[in-house]
Amino acid sequence: MATMSQRTLSELSHGGQEGSIVIQIVRMWDCVVYPSQEFMGIDFLAIDSEEFPMHGCIPLSIADDFRLKLTEGKVYRIVFFEIGPRYQINHLAVPFETVLYFHVSTRINEVTQGIERFPHLYFSFASYEQLMSRNQASYHLTDIIGVLQAFTDVRLLTLPNNKGTVFKRDLFLTLFGGQTVQVTLFDPKIDEFDFMSTIDLGYKPILAVAGLTLRDHQGLKHINSCSATKIYMNPSIREKTQLKIRFPYNGSPVRMLSVADIEPLSACPYYGAYNTKIASLLIMNPPAMKGLKFKVTAKIIKLQSKAGWYYHSGNCCSAGIESTQFGYECQVHGATIPQKK
Known part of the structure; x- marks a missing residue:
């Protein structure tokens, strides 16, 4: 194994690989289809020392062979693996269509020397405009970061088409551009972060939420969790510092909202619309506006x-x-x- 040439993720081409790669498992999760709870295998986000990311898949048939061998956050040398297109795979962690596949011959060994070169976290944060332009047709997941303004209590939601019920919680995050978006977490993701403890912080923390799905439904933009979703509070990254400067501490804590507080917001047909001015709309390029919603506050002075x-x-x-x-x-x-x- 030591004689095999080591390559970076960006150098790999499709097919079986003879060399080795050294990667950090930034995130790892069971790929589960909701609400059927069907387990499809183990997925992960890998990154090399050059900070090049790639989505990885461990098929269902060999998932148990690798489950105890991999730990999120650790660095490994991988040999005997394949690189290929995503085919019909959706919900990729990064917007690249090349996927790292494990198979029965794949071998892994933990690396403990020189791992300081690897970043501990990796995100591909979307802007508000990117959020509004993405939907269920996107093959990759979305990461966002913002200031946690409020969250709701856990509520029971009845799914359509007799698919049962599921528990949910809504979060409200203010993005760098000043827009507030609603993120819905579904069970079991509602139990993976202690939101009640954020009320006692005395300030509004910054949350990075990775691995979200987006869909358009009845004129609204829905930002939802899936099996890949992970939440990080006040992560040690550049974007957190930028948000703290953009929104300095004002003494107000995180709020917990009731159903009565959020129902008017959810029913509003202009939820998720981008605040702008008429003059700005007149100079916008029409193709760039496709898929976006805008809201203008104006006074009607005369009916023509x-x-x-x-x-x-x-x-x-x-x-x-x-x-x-x-x-x-x-x-x-x-x-x-x-x-x-």
């Missing part, structure tokens, strides 16, 4: 009734009508009395 704030429609059908010197005429039913819409 002569400019056509309504249109004329026929009474009998949805076919178009035309104005003639004798009135209005439907393309199907002839003369008609229009109605304003």
